[in-house]
Amino acid sequence: IQLTQSPSSLSASVGDRVTITCRASQGISSYLAWYQQKPGKAPKLLIYAASTLQSGVPSRFSGSGSGTDFTLTISSLQPEDFATYYCQQLNSYPRTFGQGTKVEIK
Amino acid sequence: EVQLVESGGGLVKPGGSLRLSCAASGFTFSSYSMNWVRQAPGKGLEWVSSISSSSSYIYYADSVKGRFTISRDNAKNSLYLQMNSLRAEDTAVYYCARTITMVRGVAMDVWGQGTTVTVSS
Numbered sequence: 001i002q003l004t005q006s007p008s009s010l011s012a013s014v015g016d017r018v019t020i021t022c023r024a025s026q027g028i029s030s031y032l033a034w035y036q037q038k039p040g041k042a043p044k045l046l047i048y049a050a051s052t053l054q055s056g057v058p059s060r061f062s063g064s065g066s067g068t069d070f071t072l073t074i075s076s077l078q079p080e081d082f083a084t085y086y087c088q089q090l091n092s093y094p095r096t097f098g099q100g101t102k103v104e105i106k
Numbered sequence: 107e108v109q110l111v112e113s114g115g116g117l118v119k120p121g122g123s124l125r126l127s128c129a130a131s132g133f134t135f136s137s138y139s140m141n142w143v144r145q146a147p148g149k150g151l152e153w154v155s156s157i158s159s160s161s162s163y164i165y166y167a168d169s170v171k172g173r174f175t176i177s178r179d180n181a182k183n184s185l186y187l188q189m190n191s192l193r194a195e196d197t198a199v200y201y202c203a204r205t206i207t208m209v210r211g212v213a214m215d216v217w218g219q220g221t222t223v224t225v226s227s
Contacts, residue, residue, distance in 0.1 A: 030210070030211060031211060031212060032211075033211070033212075033213040033214070035151075035214075037151075042201055042217035042218060042219055042220055043143075043151060043201070043203075043214075043217055044217070045213050045214065045215045048206075048208070048210070048211045048212070048213035048215075049208070049210040049211025049212075049213075050211070052208075052210055052211060054213075054215065086150065086151055088151075088153075088213075088214070090211070090212040090213065093156070093165040094153055094165070094167050094168070095141070095153040095156065096153065097150060097151040097152065097153065098150075099150050100150040100151070
């Protein structure tokens with residue numbers, strides 16, 4: 001299963017609403033997770049089951065979708081949110097990741 | 107504190123071997139499936155291999171199948187990745203990650219800090 005994220009990168013300002021999409025090449029139900037990665041750090045789980053917020057993750061992060069089309073939304077971008085975001089499908093093996101979306105400061 | 111700590115990375119020549127280890131603490135290691143995920147310099151995340159809690163089920167990415175072997179020792183709370191016939195394209199930071207399976211879904215919820223493998227002559 002291939003995952004295609006868009007855009008590959010974006011520039012945004014603090015306070016902006018940001019939306020990242022992830023499209024699967026075949027249906028994966030809701031077996032999708034979103035991760036945040038900052039330079040030199042390990043990925044951090046944000047959302048699992050497409051829309052369930054991991055404990056401790058700020059509520060400005062939300063996820064939606066099922067089947068083949070998924071969305072990660074940051075409602076009001078904060079300085080600490082500038083990072084790269086990855087989607088991952090866990091419906092089947094291999095456990096593929098999207099190519100990543102880099103969120104940069106405008 | 108729930109923690110994963112990788113070790114064993116380093117510089118190795120093409121065709122060489124390396125064994126990575128991941129030490130788990132702060133949770134019941136034997137209850138969780140575990141994974142290796144890698145990231146080549148400047149690139150995205152690539153899933154490498156997964157092993158179930160009792161080692162009954164093992165999966166590999168096509169890119170490493172036949173060259174890498176994942177294993178675990180639940181008595182030692184440790185995960186391993188034996189890497190043979192290494193190639194330049196295996197150069198990456200290797201992360202171990204825990205799989206959590208919940209009613210509503212599956213995810214990799216705990217990650218180590220990573221260990222760097224460099225394959226170069």
